[in-house]
Amino acid sequence: xxxxxxxxxxxxxxxxxxxxxxxxxxxxxxxxxxxxxxxxxxxxxxxxxxxxxxxxxxxxxxxxxxxxxxxxxxxxxxxxxxxxxxxxxxxxxxxxxxxxxxxxxxxxxxxxxx
Amino acid sequence: xxxxxxxxxxxxxxxxxxxxxxxxxxxxxxxxxxxxxxxxxxxxxxxxxxxxxxxxxxxxxxxxxxxxxxxxxxxxxxxxxxxxxxxxxxxxxxxxxxxxxxxxxxxxxxxx
Numbered sequence: 001x002x003x004x005x006x007x008x009x010x011x012x013x014x015x016x017x018x019x020x021x022x023x024x025x026x027x028x029x030x031x032x033x034x035x036x037x038x039x040x041x042x043x044x045x046x047x048x049x050x051x052x053x054x055x056x057x058x059x060x061x062x063x064x065x066x067x068x069x070x071x072x073x074x075x076x077x078x079x080x081x082x083x084x085x086x087x088x089x090x091x092x093x094x095x096x097x098x099x100x101x102x103x104x105x106x107x108x109x110x111x112x113x114x
Numbered sequence: 115x116x117x118x119x120x121x122x123x124x125x126x127x128x129x130x131x132x133x134x135x136x137x138x139x140x141x142x143x144x145x146x147x148x149x150x151x152x153x154x155x156x157x158x159x160x161x162x163x164x165x166x167x168x169x170x171x172x173x174x175x176x177x178x179x180x181x182x183x184x185x186x187x188x189x190x191x192x193x194x195x196x197x198x199x200x201x202x203x204x205x206x207x208x209x210x211x212x213x214x215x216x217x218x219x220x221x222x223x224x225x226x
Binding site for chain 1: 118147149157159170172205214216218219220
């Protein structure tokens with residue numbers, strides 16, 4: 001069965017500092033990997049996804065993520081965070097086919113301090 | 115950008131009562147989903163729906179749950195007899211098929 005681990009429940013970062021959110025997955029075949037962001041009172045918004053090809057994927061809002069098969073990881077990064085990046089971030093893995101069920105991690109809450 | 119709309123945003127009900135959570139998916143989408151998130155826990159898949167039938171469901175989606183697309187625009191989740199443990203945020207999602215799910219902002223269900 002597929003699973004996702006986000007080891008950091010809560011991260012605090014200073015505005016302008018770099019950010020890395022960790023995600024490890026378990027899946028028997030080549031996974032489809034996603035990062036979603038949830039702002040307070042909002043739905044889940046897709047930041048980026050990896051299906052195949054270049055292992056460094058670019059997303060919206062200046063985010064990127066790198067797929068590392070050897071480490072079963074798909075960490076999310078941003079070189080310089082903005083106060084508006086404060087939110088809950090979810091990593092998810094999906095089966096090939098892309099539109100079947102997603103398995104989510106428990107999320108990482110990001111707090112930005114001035 | 116088109117949106118998935120969910121109503122109500124908050125629903126309070128008594129244990130044992132029936133609730134219907136409503137969703138309006140994006141109009142040209144073909145695949146519909148319900149997920150839920152119990153407070154402090156991960157977002158969990160409940161059910162997927164395509165071509166007017168359930169395509170996949172999780173263990174959570176037992177006989178107390180049902181989904182319907184009654185009129186070609188709405189997509190509903192019904193819980194027949196709510197339990198305390200059904201309290202959660204319920205997310206509707208839709209897609210054209212393929213890679214991108216669009217999620218609604220959720221309905222917070224509180225069962226008292």
